[in-house]
Amino acid sequence: MTRRALAAAVVLAVVLVLGAATSSPAATARPAAPLFVDAREWSLSLSRATVPAGRVALQLHNAGEDDHDVWFRRLDRRGRPTGPTRKVDVTTPGAMTEDTLYLRQGRWRVWCSLDGHARAGMRATLRAR
Ligand SMILES: [Cu+2]
Structure with a gap:
């Protein structure tokens, strides 16, 4: 040669x-599992309570009049926060933010991180399995 x-x-x-x-x-x-989050004063509505563990294609829609974001943190067996927080950008009223997150199997706390918003009701729980 x-x-x-x-x-x-x-x-x-x-x-x-x-x-x-x-x-x-x-x-x-498999493609990322879709998850739609509707944010408004003062609630976070998730399109589903359970997603397959792994990649999640998140769409955050701000249906309110103030800015909102959505953060995710995994809870351990005793319900204590563990591991890093997954953060989706602040989204302005009427806007939609798309992001792909990786969620390990377990229970996740979901909340809006802006001052006082979670306390006012912008929080939810999501299970990944
Ligand atoms: Cu908020």
């Missing part, structure tokens, strides 16, 4: 390996 043919064979092999990599299980995994 000439040096040039060898180089071409190497390039072809690399292309084939990369092609196989892009069709790996990660690319064919």
